[in-house]
Amino acid sequence: MKTNITSLITGTLSATILYALVACSPTNNSSSSAQRGFQSSSAQNTNSSPSNNPLLSGSNVAVAKNFKATTVLEGLERPWSMAWLNDGTMLITERPGRLRIVRNGALDPNPIAGVPEVFAVSQGGLMDVSVHPNFQKNRLVYFTYSHGTNQANRTRVARATFDGSSLKNWQVIFQVSQTKARGQHFGSRIVWLPDNTMLVSIGDGGNPPNKLNGELIRKQAQNLNSHLGKVVRLNDDGSIPKDNPFVTSKNADAAVWSYGHRNIQGMTFDSVTNKLWSTEHGSRGGDELNLVEAGKNYGWPLVTHSKEYTGGEISNQRSRPGMIDPKVVWTPAIAPSGLALYSGKRFKPWKGDLFAGGLVSRDVRRIDLDANSNIIREESIPIGRRVRDVRQSPDGRLYILTDEQNGQLISIEPTQG
Ligand SMILES: [Ca+2]
Numbered sequence: 001m002k003t004n005i006t007s008l009i010t011g012t013l014s015a016t017i018l019y020a021l022v023a024c025s026p027t028n029n030s031s032s033s034a035q036r037g038f039q040s041s042s043a044q045n046t047n048s049s050p051s052n053n054p055l056l057s058g059s060n061v062a063v064a065k066n067f068k069a070t071t072v073l074e075g076l077e078r079p080w081s082m083a084w085l086n087d088g089t090m091l092i093t094e095r096p097g098r099l100r101i102v103r104n105g106a107l108d109p110n111p112i113a114g115v116p117e118v119f120a121v122s123q124g125g126l127m128d129v130s131v132h133p134n135f136q137k138n139r140l141v142y143f144t145y146s147h148g149t150n151q152a153n154r155t156r157v158a159r160a161t162f163d164g165s166s167l168k169n170w171q172v173i174f175q176v177s178q179t180k181a182r183g184q185h186f187g188s189r190i191v192w193l194p195d196n197t198m199l200v201s202i203g204d205g206g207n208p209p210n211k212l213n214g215e216l217i218r219k220q221a222q223n224l225n226s227h228l229g230k231v232v233r234l235n236d237d238g239s240i241p242k243d244n245p246f247v248t249s250k251n252a253d254a255a256v257w258s259y260g261h262r263n264i265q266g267m268t269f270d271s272v273t274n275k276l277w278s279t280e281h282g283s284r285g286g287d288e289l290n291l292v293e294a295g296k297n298y299g300w301p302l303v304t305h306s307k308e309y310t311g312g313e314i315s316n317q318r319s320r321p322g323m324i325d326p327k328v329v330w331t332p333a334i335a336p337s338g339l340a341l342y343s344g345k346r347f348k349p350w351k352g353d354l355f356a357g358g359l360v361s362r363d364v365r366r367i368d369l370d371a372n373s374n375i376i377r378e379e380s381i382p383i384g385r386r387v388r389d390v391r392q393s394p395d396g397r398l399y400i401l402t403d404e405q406n407g408q409l410i411s412i413e414p415t416q417g
Contacts, residue, residue: 114167122183173238266339282306344396
């Protein structure tokens with residue numbers, strides 16, 4: 001047995017070495033010139049300020065010791081998002097298409113009525129839930145969800161009034177202009193800005209072989225006339241704010257706020273620094289944390305650290321003038337979903353830090369920022385379950401949702417400085 005395994009390993013190594021020799025062979029001109037180009041661009045990176053380079057996060061992330069995780073409740077089917085009403089009541093979406101409510105710490109066994117049928121296949125379904133900043137007056141709750149069929153579906157944003165027991169007047173206020181096939185890359189997080197406009201993240205439409213107009217659909221992330229692969233900014237009724245970055249551009253959709261995104265499933269606004277943070281899924285590796293600004297291009301799929309699922313480059317460029325580099329790159333992929341910036345008084349050691357959920361890494365990444373939003377360090381808070389969402393509650397606690405058939409609501413907290 002032992003000999004067999006050894007020979008198997010040796011065989012694999014020989015094949016790898018052989019492949020490496022072929023790839024580095026001086027007769028392979030295209031390969032060696034590509035290599036020179038890569039070396040010169042990394043030399044430029046070394047000369048620039050270290051704070052401009054992304055943190056390249058690998059598999060040796062420090063594991064947090066001083067924390068406690070407590071399961072608050074379970075029995076949620078594939079929960080995706082959570083939001084709080086003014087009285088502390090909690091709303092939780094389940095991806096198959098249900099809205100659940102938690103009153104005084106207890107999960108109501110009956111889902112909230114009034115959610116229409118959603119396209120709940122693969123990554124799709126009922127996704128984000130977000131309460132209007134003036135909910136106390138207008139009772140408006142917002143949702144993102146996928147709608148349509150396996151051949152033609154798209155992300156929608158809807159709002160409804162919540163009277164305390166059911167949703168009324170479900171109204172679609174925005175939908176992605178193009179439909180796509182299959183159940184990938186819908187986004188979709190909602191974030192409110194201080195002026196009561198909302199940002200919504202929309203995925204790029206899916207992996208190869210998904211196509212649109214004869215080319216890979218993910219290229220739409222660079223098409224300013226498309227909603228795919230974008231963050232869009234809307235008024236609370238779905239109309240377009242007059243000060244959106246591309247409102248006066250002839251060749252752009254006025255809803256577009258930022259572009260070149262693959263699939264953002266974590267997004268949070270820091271009201272102290274007025275900065276928008278997002279996490280997006282790469283393909284194989286190359287997941288990103290980005291500081292997102294109006295009108296900027298975040299590169300996908302022209303610039304990326306991620307590779308095709310089948311192996312091979314998506315692009316040999318990691319950075320390009322006019323495109324914004326990520327702040328953190330995660331390889332291997334953590335599959336980031338859910339993002340919170342802790343601003344509460346309760347957990348002083350965590351104040352001002354970002355908390356990013358990881359579906360594949362089954363943890364929460366705590367990202368320590370300095371006063372200028374530079375990354376100081378990262379640590380892993382192990383959960384042992386797929387983390388779909390991370391949120392700060394109005395009373396200054398941190399909660400996560402786990403993406404499971406029997407999903408859990410878990411609270412996490414630091415146990416010492
Ligand atoms: Ca990027």
